[in-house]
Amino acid sequence: MNKIPQATAKRLPLYYRFLNNLNHQGKKRVSSKELSEAVKVDSATIRRDFSYFGALGKKGYGYNVEYLLGFFRKTLDQDELTDVALIGVGNLGTAFLHYNFLKNNNIQIKMAFDAAKEKVGTDIGGVPVYHIEDLEDKMTGIKVAILTIPASEADGITNRLVEQGITGILNFTPARITVPDHIRVHHIDLAVELQALVYFLKHYPLSKED
Amino acid sequence: MNKIPQATAKRLPLYYRFLNNLNHQGKKRVSSKELSEAVKVDSATIRRDFSYFGALGKKGYGYNVEYLLGFFRKTLDQDELTDVALIGVGNLGTAFLHYNFLKNNNIQIKMAFDAAKEKVGTDIGGVPVYHIEDLEDKMTGIKVAILTIPASEADGITNRLVEQGITGILNFTPARITVPDHIRVHHIDLAVELQALVYFLKHYPLSKED
DNA sequence: AATAAGTCGTGATATATTTCACAATATTAT
DNA sequence: ATAATATTGTGAAATATATCACGACTTATT
Structure with missing residues (x-):
């Protein structure tokens, strides 16, 4: 089952969300x-992506929205809830806390940490904010963390997360953190994304979107 | 000159920032x-990336930090300043406004727009906030926009941006916006990123980082 | 001066991803 | 019923990206 290409895996949440929209709109097929027009992915790519999971559609007909949705729900473990901790309740962190992941997703931000006294003890978007000192005490059992702290704090906090037994980190700091091999880190660097866009605009005019 | 692979182009801002760091630390070579250890990219990939720009290093020696930095400064148009407008001054938008792009970069957020009266007229991180109604009046000459608005607003605002003559959009809304072919859109979908990380953790254990 | 160690640049290869194009099948229209 | 139209699933080809591995050259060491 592990033979699904990573590029495909990255598009699955996107497909899932659009199928959900269609379903809510009452669309049957x-x-x-x-789908290609909606999510801006080539239709052959979409068919190929789906085909890794078997023959989900019908020739000459298309895909049954409800069936496909149900299938993805299982495949994407939408039943199983994943708890996440957010480290750093600045503007970016707060944006995440207000994002209602539970609405369509299988992910719940369970707690947040910050060093600022005025934030500790509050509730943001229904998520309690604890002091960063209490990370080890409070975070038992949580395997995924979102890092929205200043770059200077990244290494220190990362080490504590590793110690605590984390398995995945979504890193929004510009620092490229170092972790043991068994821990997965995804980097999202807002400045790099913006710079890359500007670079493409200057050097790849008129090309297709990313 | 347009023969640089997109994958390489996406790493350039990253290289640039780390070279800048090294330079500030006074490192000469x-x-x-x-570099591979610092940015977590295979060293052969780094050499290949650099080689698209010619022979920038010296065998047996490595790369001269200052020279390489100067080279990238030119290549990445770090001299030329690109003005950007930010649409939507919520938490995510505010995070961008506080990010000091000018420090290391060639990008300046020149203005921001929002619909909330209490935000209009203020200055956030040195960036003036205008009312979204005034978009057409104020935004003359700006070719790049960051979209940090609710998904429901995405299509309407996008059309106005297209009308106004935008060439690039960094879209943080979950909506996949539709634009004419000559306009480049990069999508960053925070929920998708988090879901993809969780999916990888469950289905691709112990693999290398993304 | 000779040797050892370090490092680049790149041909070749491996891997990953996308896209084409079409047979097979389903639906719709007449 | 029949023909026309729509759409999947996939082999094959194309494209894109990453990695290996080594000759050539530089620097450091003895």
């Missing part, structure tokens, strides 16, 4: 062409 | 191996 959808073709790869329609 | 650096090898692809050292």
